[in-house]
Amino acid sequence: GENVEQHPSTLSVQEGDSAVIKCTYSDSASNYFPWYKQELGKRPQLIIDIRSNVGEKKDQRIAVTLNKTAKHFSLHITETQPEDSAVYFCAASIHPRGGGADGLTFGKGTHLIIQP
Amino acid sequence: DTEVTQTPKHLVMGMTNKKSLKCEQHMGHRAMYWYKQKAKKPPELMFVYSYEKLSINESVPSRFSPECPNSSLLNLHLHALQPEDSALYLCASSPRETGGYEQYFGPGTRLTVT
Secondary structure, eight states: OOOEEEEOSEEEEETTSOEEEEEEEOOTTOOEEEEEEEOTTSOOEEEEEEETTOSEEEETTEEEEEETTTTEEEEEEOSOOGGGOEEEEEEEEEOOTTOSOOEEEEOOOEEEEEEO | OOOEEEEOSEEEEOTTOEEEEEEEEOSOOOEEEEEEEOTTSOOEEEEEEETTEEEEEOSOOTTEEEEEEETTEEEEEEESOOGGGOEEEEEEEEOGGGTOOOOEEOOOEEEEEO
C-alpha cells in the first residue's frame, strides 16, 4: 500500500520568514496530493492540493510543488504569521482495486511554530 | 449547506455497549469516508463509500460496522470496543465520484471507551 513520509516533525521559524515541509510517497499510482492544516482540537482543513499532471500550484502565501519522478512534494509558506502555527499534514491518494473513490494516506505531520 | 456535520461531539461508552456515530452532508457528494485519529497522530483511513457502496475497508476490526443508508448520511456502528479504540473519529465527504478530488472533514466525534 501507499506510504507517505513527512519531514520535519517540528519546524520553528521567525515570523515573516518562510517555512518548507517535505513529503515523499511510495505508490506511483497516487495522483492527488493535498495538504491539511489542523489546529488544536479542530478538524483538518484543506489548504492546498495538487494533482499529478501539475508541477506547481500557488495560492497567495502558500505553494505546493510536485516532482513525480522523484515522488516528492513540498509545501512552501512565505511571510509566515502567528496564525500559521498549527500541525500540517501531507497526504497521497489511495486507489481501491475494485474501483470507487480514492482514500488518503497521511504523513505523520509537522508541528509548525511561528516565533514572534 | 457547505459543511460536513457529525453527532455526537463526544461519546463515552463501556466495552459492552453498542453505540452509533452519525455523519451528514448536503453538498451532493457521492463519496464518504471514516477516518480514525489518535492524539498527536495523523488521520488513518477506515472505510470509503462510493455511491452508497463500500469500496475500501482498511482491515478494520468487525467491532466497527459502517453503514451508508443514503447519499447524505453515513453511520459507524460500534460494538464491544476496546479502550485502545478511544480516538477522534472523523467523517469526510468528497465530490470525487463527480470529478472533484477534495475531501472535506467534519468536526469529529471524540470517543472514550472505558
